[in-house]
Amino acid sequence: MAKELTKRDENYSQWYNDLVVKADLAENSAVRGSMVIKPYGYAIWEKIQGQLDKMFKETGHVNAYFPLFIPKSFFSKEASHVEGFAKECAIVTHYRLINAENGKGVVVDETAKLEEELIVRPTSETIIWNSYKNWIQSYRDLPILINQWANVVRWEMRTRLFLRTAEFLWQEGHTAHATKEEAQDEAMKMLNVYVDFVENYLAIPSIKGDKTENERFAGALNTYTFESMMQDGKALQAGTSHFLGQNFAKAFDVKFTSKEGKEEYVWATSWGVTTRLIGALIMAHSDDNGLVLPPKIAPIHVVIVPIYNKEEQLRKISEKVTEIKRKIESKGYTVKYDGRDTYKPGWKFAEHELKGVPVRLAIGPRDLENGTVEVARRDTLQKSTHTSENIDEVIDKLLNEIQENIYKKALDFRDKNTYHVDSWEEFQDIMNNKGGFVMAHWDGTTETELKIKEETKATIRCIPFDAKPETGKCIYSGKPSKQRVLFAIAY
């Protein structure tokens, strides 16, 4: 089973497509733009879910579930929201099939037409706020801090596994607050939860900031984002957090009586991350040998491969492995013993490298004699030999080191490919030839933003929170600017 990957520098996007399929993460399904997430890919999603869910609960949120179908009329209640999603909605119009007259298959029963069409949710603000209307009367009912894990459908024209599919999995938090400040704090808090997760678990450095008005979520007053650099220098936005103001409260007439006895509209936020995070994970760290998974998100931390040529040897090795496996598992790691007799060691090595297992142990007759284990790390592909005595401690230390190293490597890469640019010529050169992040001055107008996009394909990924105030001239128009913003070509 020779699984040849396209090399990154030959064709980056082909490399990505190959990797997703060959590492057994996902594949295309019969319906255009929709994917099957295979067990190994789903295991990664479960790790992501598990950790995020914990973090949401630690910050006071609870889970609930709202319906997949949204009455069409709900959508039109918030003007900019409809406008943003109208072009990519799947619509349910009928509820029954009948046998075709020509006897071939089934057809839609035209008499079974819905009174009001249903929209398959592209996001759930409207259906949720329709419920919140009934749940909120008093300031005592606030805040509502709800999250849901769900699938959503956005009928995209051009799709790619994990990065953009017609149906995808995500979580969407929807909160309701009594005051503007509280809602703004919530949106910021959840952005920070995301960034904490992405940096410390996925080992992907990111830049936090505001979206420009042009890039804002349909219906939001403010959208906070975090942007990460992929190995081809493009930016990937893996999640956003929105301050929705009172837009949805007004659209759905959600009012509450304040402590002072005044009737007021509720303040809202929403925030989400998707299976796209898996795409980010792949593109941020993996190499020409396959996936490189940070230990904190890898479904399997350690794989053990026996090397033997007689049944008797395998039996002895297996005994030793059982002991080692228990030891490492006692440190809280997932260990897989690949004792399959149907594949050779070299084949297994390649396979587990392709799947990004952070650490591989090999034990053969020589090790048995010497009381040692061969330890190979996936991130650097380095091998070393250790006594099996304290292998659990060695592995524990190594996995932490790998986690750090992967992050550091990604951070170094981003730093090397981030430029402070003050001339339009240089800006164009970087966008057309090198790729990467460009920190440049911008005059703050949508007009300039769109022109830059038209000429270079680069967009303003965010207005970074930590940018130093610095007077300068807009890279395009030459008009005055107070700080640099982050430009990049994005996924």
Added chain:
RNA sequence: CGGGGUAUAGCGAAGCCCGGUUAUCGCGCCUGCUUUGGGAGCAGGAGAUCGCAGGUUCGAAUCCUGCUACCCCGACCA
């Protein structure tokens, strides 16, 4: 949704232009033996309504029409 390309066994391809035996090759799969510290070797075997639906023809993988899916480029987007 616009332009271009592709679809032949589980995977990757040849054959198609110029229609004519039983559709070819590599990998994988199955069986047996030998192997096992970086994707094993030999021998035998199974596996294909040639993407789907029509049409032309004595005859279609091959020619024509329609549809579907995938890939690349654009517009849109998490």
